[in-house]
Amino acid sequence: xxxxxxRSIEEMNAAPRREPRGPDFERFLRHCARYWAxxxxxxxxxxxxxxxxxxxxxxxDER
Amino acid sequence: MDRDEILRxxxxxxxxxxxxxxxxxxxxxxxxxxxxxxxxxxFIRATPENVERLRxxxxxxxxxxxxxxxxxxxxxxxxxxxxxxxxxxxxLYFDVLTRLGEAARFETVEAEIKEIAGTRxxxxxxxxxxxxxxxxxxxxxxxxxxxLRERFSLKDEV
Numbered sequence: 001x002x003x004x005x006x007r008s009i010e011e012m013n014a015a016p017r018r019e020p021r022g023p024d025f026e027r028f029l030r031h032c033a034r035y036w037a038x039x040x041x042x043x044x045x046x047x048x049x050x051x052x053x054x055x056x057x058x059x060x061d062e063r
Numbered sequence: 064m065d066r067d068e069i070l071r072x073x074x075x076x077x078x079x080x081x082x083x084x085x086x087x088x089x090x091x092x093x094x095x096x097x098x099x100x101x102x103x104x105x106f107i108r109a110t111p112e113n114v115e116r117l118r119x120x121x122x123x124x125x126x127x128x129x130x131x132x133x134x135x136x137x138x139x140x141x142x143x144x145x146x147x148x149x150x151x152x153x154x155l156y157f158d159v160l161t162r163l164g165e166a167a168r169f170e171t172v173e174a175e176i177k178e179i180a181g182t183r184x185x186x187x188x189x190x191x192x193x194x195x196x197x198x199x200x201x202x203x204x205x206x207x208x209x210x211l212r213e214r215f216s217l218k219d220e221v
Contacts, residue, residue, distance in 0.1 A: 028092025
């Protein structure tokens, strides 16, 4: 059933969700591709080194 | 994240014999928890030989990018256990870790083998991902931990 109808948002939220088709990782890749299309990034190139993961995350957030 | 690119890299990991385990959103994707991400996070076993395998795999996947020479065992086994590699394609980047804090490293992360397009991929189990994410302060990790906990009915160990 491609279309489901609900009388309220509560009814919609309570409805069981259909399991998406296809392998999980393929869905993940499609999702990332859509994200990239909506919000393209401009990355630097090369290798960057960090003493901790927190330092690495800060560098990412500051970019 | 380009499908062909990530499959090419994962295939190169397997061909090089790299000892690694995927963590982060890419690993979650293998378990059906799908959210967008810009990076591929992985732990590698911290040995000079394994760092060389990583370099070989990246060179194979990225046509000998000279920047790869800057990924060194001296760093990853020494003062810089986190190395970020931005390949020339510009579509994604890799966070390569040899340890995270005091406790987490390749040997402590429980992994399972998944297969994608004929390539075997080492992926952290949902429980291992949950353990990695639940104690951090990063908001996205908290969200991920909650999603893992709910989807896989995970419980905190006492």
